[in-house]
Amino acid sequence: LAYNQDKHRQDTINWIKGTGKRSTAFDFTTKGILQEAARNCQYWRLKDPSGKPPGLIGWMPTHAVTFLDNHDTGSTQAHWPFPNDKIMVGYAYILTHPGIPSIFWDHVCDWGDDVRNKIGILLKLRTDSGIQVDAQVKILIA
Numbered sequence: 001l002a003y004n005q006d007k008h009r010q011d012t013i014n015w016i017k018g019t020g021k022r023s024t025a026f027d028f029t030t031k032g033i034l035q036e037a038a039r040n041c042q043y044w045r046l047k048d049p050s051g052k053p054p055g056l057i058g059w060m061p062t063h064a065v066t067f068l069d070n071h072d073t074g075s076t077q078a079h080w081p082f083p084n085d086k087i088m089v090g091y092a093y094i095l096t097h098p099g100i101p102s103i104f105w106d107h108v109c110d111w112g113d114d115v116r117n118k119i120g121i122l123l124k125l126r127t128d129s130g131i132q133v134d135a136q137v138k139i140l141i142a
Helices: 006-018 028-040 084-094 105-109 113-129
Strands: 064-066
Touching (some): 006 028, 028 084
């Protein structure tokens, strides 16, 4: 996966703008970069050349639905699944960053109490910390 994914996120922004900004979009750019970063311990990928998060959340977080997996990418179809052993790394990221985080049903309902409880802790952390959809991000190191 190339470091610079600006074209992909710009294409997504163009689509959102084409709806008059009445729609949100799944942030596949963030998913892809986060997935690659977590799988290969390449966390430098999580900061774009401007110092922002590299996905849609770095440019238009109010319209970015962040996610790790959905019924197409994960689950039984598994077309592009987030690494199983890095799921909590992924949730730690999307639940502590701007955007509209989406929790995958399978992870909460099918992966057992431990994963469900850890996701619950991260959700509480997001709420208690007041992280908003358009929260400012200052990446000190990546």
